[in-house]
Amino acid sequence: MFDEDGLDRQLRDARAALREVAEASHAHEPTEIVTEAAAGRIVVTLGTDGRISSLEINPTVLRDGVQYLAAELQVAVNAALDERGAVARTDEPVPDLAALTATVERLQDEGLRQMRVLTTSVSDVMRKLHGR
Incomplete structure (x- = not known):
C-alpha cells in the first residue's frame, strides 16, 4: 500500500x-569586537548589533593633534568593521x-x-x- x-x-x-x-x-551569531589604535590609546568596541557600543579615547592622544586622532579613530573603526565582516563570512556550504x-x-x-x-x-x- x-x-x-x-x-x-x-x-x-x-x-x-x-x-x-x-x-x-x-554558529554565526555575532560577538562583541574590540579593536585598538594609536598604541592602545583609542579603543573601539563594536556591539553584537554592528554598531559602536563603546569608544574610549585616552586624552594623551590629543597631544598628537586632531588630524592624528581622526586618522587613528578611522583605523580603529575600520578594523572593527573588517573583523566583523571576516567573522560573518563562512566557507561552509x-x-x-x-x-x-x-x-x-x-x-x-x-x-x-x-x-x-x-x-x-x-x-x-x-x-x-x-x-x-
Whole structure:
C-alpha cells in the first residue's frame, strides 16, 4: 500500500537537514569586537548589533593633534568593521532551503494521502462489519 520505511527515512533526513540549518545559524551569531589604535590609546568596541557600543579615547592622544586622532579613530573603526565582516563570512556550504521546503511539503502531502487511504480502509472495514 505505501512504503512506511521510505517515508520514515525521508522524514529523518529532512529533520536532520533542518537541525543542521539551525545549528549553522547559531554558529554565526555575532560577538562583541574590540579593536585598538594609536598604541592602545583609542579603543573601539563594536556591539553584537554592528554598531559602536563603546569608544574610549585616552586624552594623551590629543597631544598628537586632531588630524592624528581622526586618522587613528578611522583605523580603529575600520578594523572593527573588517573583523566583523571576516567573522560573518563562512566557507561552509549554504543549505538549499528551497529543496528542504519542497521535501517537507512532499512529505506532508504523502502523509495526508496515506491518512486518507488508511481512513478509507478503516471506513470500509467498519461498513462491512455493520453490514452496510
